[in-house]
Amino acid sequence: MKRILITFFLITAAVSSAQTKDPNKLLDAVRQKFNKVNDYKVDASVKLDMSFIKVPDMTAKVYFKKPDKIKVEAEGFAMLPKQGLKFSPAELLKGDFTTLYVRSETINNRKLDVVKAIPNSDSSDVVLSTLWIDAAESVIRKFETTSKKGGTTQIELNYDSFEFGLPSRIKISFSIGDLKLPVNPSNQPNENGDVDKKEKRRKGLPAGASLKGSVTMTYKNYQINKGIPDSFFVEKEKEKKAKIN
Numbered sequence: 001m002k003r004i005l006i007t008f009f010l011i012t013a014a015v016s017s018a019q020t021k022d023p024n025k026l027l028d029a030v031r032q033k034f035n036k037v038n039d040y041k042v043d044a045s046v047k048l049d050m051s052f053i054k055v056p057d058m059t060a061k062v063y064f065k066k067p068d069k070i071k072v073e074a075e076g077f078a079m080l081p082k083q084g085l086k087f088s089p090a091e092l093l094k095g096d097f098t099t100l101y102v103r104s105e106t107i108n109n110r111k112l113d114v115v116k117a118i119p120n121s122d123s124s125d126v127v128l129s130t131l132w133i134d135a136a137e138s139v140i141r142k143f144e145t146t147s148k149k150g151g152t153t154q155i156e157l158n159y160d161s162f163e164f165g166l167p168s169r170i171k172i173s174f175s176i177g178d179l180k181l182p183v184n185p186s187n188q189p190n191e192n193g194d195v196d197k198k199e200k201r202r203k204g205l206p207a208g209a210s211l212k213g214s215v216t217m218t219y220k221n222y223q224i225n226k227g228i229p230d231s232f233f234v235e236k237e238k239e240k241k242a243k244i245n
Contacts, residue, residue, distance in 0.1 A: 023099035023115040027131075029138040033165040034088065039065040039228040040166065043221045050213035062219075064088070069233040096120045097129075110134055112141055125149070137162040151175065164224055173214040 046058040060074040068091070102114040117129040125147050132142035139162060143155040153174045160168040 021101045021113060021135075023101040023113075026101075026113055026115060026133045026135055027099065029135070030133060030140055030165065033138045033162075035066075036225075037064075037066065037164050037166065038225045039063070040164075041223040041226070041228070042166075042219045045218045045220075047216045047218075048213070049216070050211075063228060063232065065228050065230070065233065069230070071233050095124065102130075105132065107132065107141070110141070111136070137165075139165045166219070166222060166224070168219050170217045170219075171214060172216075173212075175212045 041061065041063050044060045044062050046060065048055045048057075058074060060072050063069075063071040063073075068088075097117045097119045100116045100118075102116055105112050105114055111134075112132040113135050115131045115133060117131065119126050127146050127148055129146075130142075130144045131140055133139070134141050137159070139157070139159060141157055143157075144152065146152050151174065153172060156171045156173075157167040158169040159166075
């Protein structure tokens with residue numbers, strides 16, 4: 001019923017919009033630009049701003065090959081967010097959903113089109129996604145998702161070049177009702193691999209507390225469509241064993 005009400009509200013808002021556009025055409029343009037990327041290698045720097053856990057700034061090399069091969073080489077211990085390191089419009093926009101054009105907004109002197117996406121499957125953890133699309137450049141400027149568990153994640157994207165639609169900076173801000181804290185060398189994980197509720201209390205956080213934070217990733221030295229073999233993404237058995245040990 002909640003999903004039906006959300007859909008009804010958004011359809012009403014879209015119909016009443018004076019400048020309704022086709023949301024699928026806007027999203028297809030974003031996909032088509034990124035589809036020019038066969039593979040890339042890039043240097044990434046990662047900065048985490050979280051009050052509940054201290055993690056030093058990190059650097060990594062990220063390798064991608066379409067449709068979804070990804071490899072990350074990071075220095076030392078790293079809690080690297082998949083949303084940023086595995087950024088792809090195809091990844092963000094995959095799945096079966098209904099799209100609705102909502103309105104046009106001007107942010108930082110750029111005219112953006114706001115599109116809502118509602119998953120058609122009740123099994124999806126995502127309740128609603130909102131995208132701010134720069135139609136002039138066919139890129140996503142902002143992306144916000146709300147999950148069934150009440151968590152909200154917002155992704156802001158900046159670009160130095162628009163040729164391939166690859167961001168130069170991604171900031172992920174989140175607010176999660178019951179965030180599973182990541183394992184780090186100073187904490188002992190439970191059987192699920194997460195820091196337990198007792199550990200949350202030790203950090204001054206009650207179980208189920210609303211936790212907020214942000215992760216900023218900066219990308220430099222893109223090497224695009226240089227050719228990366230599939231074998232590069234296949235871990236050797238020795239490497240797997242070394243990671244386990």
